[in-house]
Amino acid sequence: MKIRRFILGRDEADWVELENAISRVRPDYGPWATVEEFRAYEKWPEFDSEGRFIAELDGNPVGIVHAHVDKLREEKRGYIDWLGVIPEHGGRGIEEELAETAIKELKNRGMKIVQSYVHGEPEEVIRMWKNMGFKLIRTGSLMTKELAELPNVGGNREVELKPLRREADEDLEKLNALHNECFKEHFNWRPKPLRTTVFLVRELSNAHSPFLATQGWWFALLGGKYVGFVGASIDERLNTTKGAKYGWIFSIGVLKPHRKTGIGTRLILQGMNHLKDNGMTTAMLGVDDWNLTKARQLYEEVGFKIVWKESSYEKKLA
Numbered sequence: 001m002k003i004r005r006f007i008l009g010r011d012e013a014d015w016v017e018l019e020n021a022i023s024r025v026r027p028d029y030g031p032w033a034t035v036e037e038f039r040a041y042e043k044w045p046e047f048d049s050e051g052r053f054i055a056e057l058d059g060n061p062v063g064i065v066h067a068h069v070d071k072l073r074e075e076k077r078g079y080i081d082w083l084g085v086i087p088e089h090g091g092r093g094i095e096e097e098l099a100e101t102a103i104k105e106l107k108n109r110g111m112k113i114v115q116s117y118v119h120g121e122p123e124e125v126i127r128m129w130k131n132m133g134f135k136l137i138r139t140g141s142l143m144t145k146e147l148a149e150l151p152n153v154g155g156n157r158e159v160e161l162k163p164l165r166r167e168a169d170e171d172l173e174k175l176n177a178l179h180n181e182c183f184k185e186h187f188n189w190r191p192k193p194l195r196t197t198v199f200l201v202r203e204l205s206n207a208h209s210p211f212l213a214t215q216g217w218w219f220a221l222l223g224g225k226y227v228g229f230v231g232a233s234i235d236e237r238l239n240t241t242k243g244a245k246y247g248w249i250f251s252i253g254v255l256k257p258h259r260k261t262g263i264g265t266r267l268i269l270q271g272m273n274h275l276k277d278n279g280m281t282t283a284m285l286g287v288d289d290w291n292l293t294k295a296r297q298l299y300e301e302v303g304f305k306i307v308w309k310e311s312s313y314e315k316k317l318a
Helices: 012-023 035-041 094-108 123-133 171-183 194-206 236-242 263-275 297-302
Strands: 002-004 054-059 060-069 077-085 112-120 134-147 160-163 214-220 225-234 246-254 284-288 305-316
Touching: 002 094, 012 035, 012 054, 012 060, 054 094, 060 094, 077 094, 094 112, 094 123, 112 123, 123 305, 134 297, 160 263, 171 194, 171 214, 171 225, 171 246, 194 214, 214 246, 214 263, 225 263, 236 246, 246 263, 263 284, 263 297, 284 297
Parallel strands: 077 112, 246 284
Antiparallel strands: 002 054, 054 060, 060 077, 112 305, 134 284, 134 305, 160 214, 214 225, 225 246
């Protein structure tokens, strides 16, 4: 077995095949249909083209890992993403070697802290990270809500909901500013650059990407002031793979002085109605279990239930 660096422009097909095989068990993941789709993802403004590795056994690709560096962060924290081995070769120590390779790569790139993620609750993966000196620092939940019957809870009726105009630069600037203000106290936050918001809302939609191709965004205005937002989207790739009609409450935020006033409820209902009007039968969202705003409590009040857990582990590098 050997581990080699990913070569940009050559290894996308192997990466896509491995990523799809490793992640098919996840309820929130739709496999890449084509290499072209994956290469479009590589155009994401924050994409880190370095630090990807492929494990080969007898010359055949069997595992992947990405030692990801977020170059927009001031703190020297790196991330281990997409660590996995195809099921028939699991449990042979390949995951550990990939993880060690990623840690070494991040250390060489100047990182002082490493974070890793566990999707679901596989005991062998959790045990691996703990044995390598990682400690649990966060848990999150994937939640779902059936859309056949929406809750009759209303929310704040004084709020005006204004649709975002995708081609209006001032609306994207407003969305970006609201996002940064709403999330500045959240776990792992750092300012989102405007170009990322533009890519997400405008360019992905115009490219008709299966991921987030169908989007709806609304601002919440109170007394003419922008106080919150919600974005709902449909991942056509996920639905094709799962044979389902899932829609995402992709992002939702309310400014701190206006929380706990029913604005969040009004926004999430707007997002769910948008998904239902577009033929979806189930709404999905992700939430930080330790969120100080108690967002999970809001989602539970409107009927969302936990179906999947994700955990973050962290290690300080010597």
